[in-house]
Amino acid sequence: MFRYVSRVVTALALTLCLCGTAFAHFGMVIPSQPDATMHQKTIGVTCSFSHPFAGQGMELVKPARFGVAFDGTVTDLSGTLHKTSVMDHTAWKADYTFKRPGVYSFFMEPKPYWEPAEDCFIIHYTKVSVPAYGGDEGWDAPIGLKTEIVPLTRPFGNYAGGIFTGRVLRDGKPVPGATVEVELYNKGRFENPTDYHETAVTMADENGVFSFVCPQEGWWGFAALTEDDKTMPAPDGPDKGKQKGIELGAVFWTYMHGWK
Numbered sequence: 134m135f136r137y138v139s140r141v142v143t144a145l146a147l148t149l150c151l152c153g154t155a156f157a158h159f160g161m162v163i164p165s166q167p168d169a170t171m172h173q174k175t176i177g178v179t180c181s182f183s184h185p186f187a188g189q190g191m192e193l194v195k196p197a198r199f200g201v202a203f204d205g206t207v208t209d210l211s212g213t214l215h216k217t218s219v220m221d222h223t224a225w226k227a228d229y230t231f232k233r234p235g236v237y238s239f240f241m242e243p244k245p246y247w248e249p250a251e252d253c254f255i256i257h258y259t260k261v262s263v264p265a266y267g268g269d270e271g272w273d274a275p276i277g278l279k280t281e282i283v284p285l286t287r288p289f290g291n292y293a294g295g296i297f298t299g300r301v302l303r304d305g306k307p308v309p310g311a312t313v314e315v316e317l318y319n320k321g322r323f324e325n326p327t328d329y330h331e332t333a334v335t336m337a338d339e340n341g342v343f344s345f346v347c348p349q350e351g352w353w354g355f356a357a358l359t360e361d362d363k364t365m366p367a368p369d370g371p372d373k374g375k376q377k378g379i380e381l382g383a384v385f386w387t388y389m390h391g392w393k
Contacts, residue, residue: 157314157332159185159354160257160384162241167388169231169265180241181224185318190220198242202276234268257382262288282385293389298344301357307341311357315345318352350391357383
């Protein structure tokens, strides 16, 4: 009996490990369209938390901060968020009307998410850049998040098969050797040949710079992971009250268009 129970426990542990390897977490800030035009001046911006390739959602409580950076000014838009659903889980959405040409960087700072399977909290500072009315300046400017990816490739007007390059910042400084996880917001279009194909992984160089070729059309997410210096007490489980680490993610989303 003991051997049987031991085998079951071992199998469950292995399953959890495989799931942890296959399914990365991503904060998501996804516009209803990649750019604003004179024909579509108002777009919706949806904030969620999920495994984007697998299409498995997670609950997202109302973000601690949601806003937009434009022309050096950051505007808080938290009050415009209303509850919605993404992948059958709670998400948040706001409608935004663009007034001037330029590049608008929407961002979300979520409240800490407790992940028992990884024995840590997760905070993904997530952003996306939306160009409006033909404007294309300012996309390479950091907006002052705790950690963020600053694009070195213009993050719009790109084709699938093109390369995306970014720099990982933490407290405004480059992060050498940062691990960067990459996933496509799949929406059920493709199947993986193996579990390893769920999430691509690359590393930043000594200057915090990384590159990745995005082979398919759609929204691509890049999550650069570091560990916070602070800890927080576990809210439940056998270690309730014990201090646990915090995974910080700098997440950036960009859309790759298909050739026509």
